[in-house]
Amino acid sequence: MSDVAIADYGLLSDCASAALVSRGGSIDWWCPGRFDAPSLLGRVLDPDAGHWALNPTKAESDHRSERTYVDGTLVLRTVHHTSGGSVAVTDALLAEPGVPGHELGRNPPMVLARIVEGLTGTVRMRTEFVPRPEYGLITPYLHQHDGEVRVEAGPLALTLRSPVPLECTDGRAYAEFDVGAGQTLPFDLAHAPAWGPPPPRLDPVASLAETIDNWRAFSQLHDYGGRYPDLVRRSGLVVQGLTYQRSGAVVAAVTASLPEDLGGSRNYDYRYAWLRDFFLTMRALWVTACPEEAGRLFDWAARSAGRSGDQPVPIMYGVMGERDLSEYSLDHLRGYADSRPVRIGNDAWRQRQHDVAGEVLLCAYLIRDHLGELSEELKALLVDLAEEATRWREPDAGMWETRGSGRHYLASKALCWGALDSAIKLAPMLGHRADPARWAAVRDEIRAAMLRDGWNERVGAYTGVIGSSELDASVLVLPFTGMVSATDPRMRATIEAVEAELTTDGLVRRWPGEPAGFVVCTFWLVECLAMAGEMERATALFERTAARANDLGLFAEQIDPRTGAHLGNTPLTLSHVGLIGAAWRLTKPSFV
Missing domain, CATH: 1.50.10.10 (Glycosyltransferase)
Structure with missing residues (x-):
């Protein structure tokens, strides 16, 4: 893959860590836990250092995208227009639930949410999750269990929850699926230390709405x-x-x-x-x-x-x-x-x-x-x-x-x-x-x-x-x-x-x-x-x-x-x- 232009990246933040999302829908940088932690997704520095793509398939012709932040937040909404229809992907690092605006980011859950919404027609989508912890040094084990993909690698424990079945091979999880108008498909990736409690299980749609509310409450201060x-x-x-x-x-x-x-x-x-x-x-x-x-x-x-x-x-x-x-x-x-x-x-x-x-x-x-x-x-x-x-x-x-x-x-x-x-x-x-x-x-x-x-x-x-x-x-x-x-x-x-x-x-x-x-x-x-x-x-x-x-x-x-x-x-x-x-x-x- 050729290098994405630096200006093509959007910022996600939970005020503890940050992720970069390309215009095309690939998360190419995330250092979970804190800004200066080793990267889990690091394709911005090397094609093989990890990414999570969620976007229309290459078969979708005339693909163009437009994006904006949800007003008053760092929640990113990207709309992909294709010959078959339009689909929106809303990306966020989730905020902790139930906190006042001035405490935003004090104890975030370390969950990356991606919500797919069908707007018009039917769009063929793909997701490709390639985690590579420690700045790409580790190819982790991926285990499927009860509709989840669990990632085990060194100091990290990750759980990817997907509304569509994923095929896992060689440290990569992949799927193609159709999204019709009116459908909502939530994905979330939760992070936690390997030797502690499991990653949190949140309702990504409800948690996204609460994250938007928390950012806006913070902005209003x-x-x-x-x-x-x-x-x-x-x-x-x-x-x-x-x-x-x-x-x-x-x-x-x-x-x-x-x-x-x-x-x-x-x-x-x-x-x-x-x-x-x-x-x-x-x-x-x-x-x-x-x-x-x-x-x-x-x-x-x-x-x-x-x-x-x-x-x-x-x-x-x-x-x-x-x-x-x-x-x-x-x-x-x-x-x-x-x-x-x-x-x-x-x-x-x-x-x-x-x-x-x-x-x-x-x-x-x-x-x-x-x-x-x-x-x-x-x-x-x-x-x-x-x-x-x-x-x-x-x-x-x-x-x-x-x-x-x-x-x-x-x-x-x-x-x-x-x-x-x-x-x-x-x-x-x-x-x-x-x-x-x-x-x-x-x-x-x-x-x-x-x-x-x-x-x-x-x-x-x-x-x-x-x-x-x-x-x-x-x-x-x-x-x-x-x-x-x-x-x-x-x-x-x-x-x-x-x-x-x-x-x-x-x-x-x-x-x-x-x-x-x-x-x-x-x-x-x-x-x-x-x-x-x-x-x-x-x-x-x-x-x-x-x-x-x-x-x-x-x-x-x-x-x-x-x-x-x-x-x-x-x-x-x-x-x-x-x-x-x-x-x-x-x-x-x-x-x-």
Whole structure:
């Protein structure tokens, strides 16, 4: 099978794990239990790594499909039109029954439901279930019993319930069947640990209706009063779908090793939670009126960081706060579009990134009125991050996580300024270790040095690395920190230079020569233009960029300006919080 386009995938989530469904009706990615668990269905990374197809047979001519999310949910409904008739397939990771909206995802049943409904005529359908646990390393045993298929493999126990008889052979269950108008055929796949209670038995039709109700109840808890409300609410739902609700952690994406460049080696595992993304994610939760989720995310960060001592606060964690995310390669997988290596884990957890301090402390100041009395753990985290910012003269890996020796990134140092400026304002809340007088002296020193050394007279812009002549889109975050205004002549010149030199067909690349545009950088440019008073240009760029989402409103990490193809891991939290921030900036340009 040829690789499905990344933009052709839709997201299912139960706020603990996620699945990707192709437009053609194949679930090609599911890591049951938690986002960063080994995959059970992994065809997105290799044709033989597992899938579950449910779609019209190839004999059905003139097949076309259309799909949409059920309003206010991450429940996906795909309608297949064929020469013989039309059929709908509704896919969902089921929510736990009987919970209020704000507890969605705290204890999901780990059941994947697929409901087939005949709409018109008669359609010949097929289902092919090929489970391959442990990233495709295991071909499991399939046993039929009382109309069910039980899957036994390593640590997993699975039960596939089908309304039609299935033929099982060589780790594959298959059937063809007819669906007439008015018929409803429910399928469900339930997961549980092998050495515990059996997987749950739910009524998939009733549970699907309850899942829809739970998502809608969750959506109604949040409000947004700015421009582009439909786009913002959809991106807000995606961010919630990428939240591991048991802990409050937000993962960067639900996939691992989807390439930034087809056939290339920049393939990384993004199923973890980065403090780097903290400010933009927290701001998005704040903008979409999610104060409880914002508070839980802060609690998760404080607990995960623990005592740092003389070591820098780690930049990223597993969804339950794990620190060691050591990276390894799955050499048996070919990778998406032959992009190798396929990496699991992410060695960026070992890096020093000065920007982290600013992102967290800017957040704390933003939502200070919602934090209440700070716990001792949160006070310690914020003070430790302020102290890290005082070491701003040291090189770091930068927000793009460059591997190799560190450099002096301007954005990192500007975010150190933002960290200290926020810490000074928060000092009365931070306890006896707060040192606002010393922090103020260092903050002023940073600003003077950055305005002097960060500007490159020959380029006529602030460049990415101190002393370098190379532009870098990371400098667009400077106005977000408050260190420099977007209306400052040098910052205005930088914004214009980034638009002129790093933008192709309305998409902003991170650095010269990068083949694809980075979605969040394009939304940063929207914000900078709006802050600089260029509202007409900002609005046009926002609408053009928002239109590049797939048909379900999802963004991957990057977009190829030549083809429009989405690249990199998907859906990417940073892309969606970038959209939310840009929409709010167009509503309130002076928002900080």
